[in-house]
Amino acid sequence: xxxxxxxSLDARAPVTLYYDGHCPFCLxxxxxxxxxxxxxRIELVDIQASTFDAVALGRPFEDLMGKLHVRDQNGxxxxxxxxxxxxxxxxxxxxxxxxxxLPGLRGVMNAGYRLFARxxxxxxxxxxxxxxRSR
Numbered sequence: 001x002x003x004x005x006x007x008s009l010d011a012r013a014p015v016t017l018y019y020d021g022h023c024p025f026c027l028x029x030x031x032x033x034x035x036x037x038x039x040x041r042i043e044l045v046d047i048q049a050s051t052f053d054a055v056a057l058g059r060p061f062e063d064l065m066g067k068l069h070v071r072d073q074n075g076x077x078x079x080x081x082x083x084x085x086x087x088x089x090x091x092x093x094x095x096x097x098x099x100x101x102l103p104g105l106r107g108v109m110n111a112g113y114r115l116f117a118r119x120x121x122x123x124x125x126x127x128x129x130x131x132x133r134s135r
Contacts, residue, residue: 008085013041021046081113
């Protein structure tokens with residue numbers, strides 16, 4: 001597919017997912033990915049690990065913290081909602097990704113992702129506090 005709107009469908013596995021190991025939402029997703037039947041298509045890298053070096057990737061750590069980043073085997077970066085689409089495309093959910101790229105729905109999903117990314121740390125803390133209180 002040549003359309004930039006569907007570029008996430010062109011990603012080549014394996015892909016590397018750079019995630020925030022301090023984010024409760026990220027950790028839930030990673031736990032699911034670790035059990036996924038197509039797990040071999042994804043390398044998981046915790047950007048909070050002491051051995052992680054953002055400079056070696058040529059990316060500021062703050063950028064990696066601000067939005068999800070995925071890099072495919074060809075070195076192409078997918079950022080934000082495109083990173084999520086890429087991840088799901090290489091896991092075999094291509095129809096779902098294609099639908100998420102349709103006009104209208106694409107814009108809504110991209111905006112929803114930006115809103116979530118902006119508040120994910122605060123929202124994660126809130127969820128953790130609620131869990132602690134309910135125990």
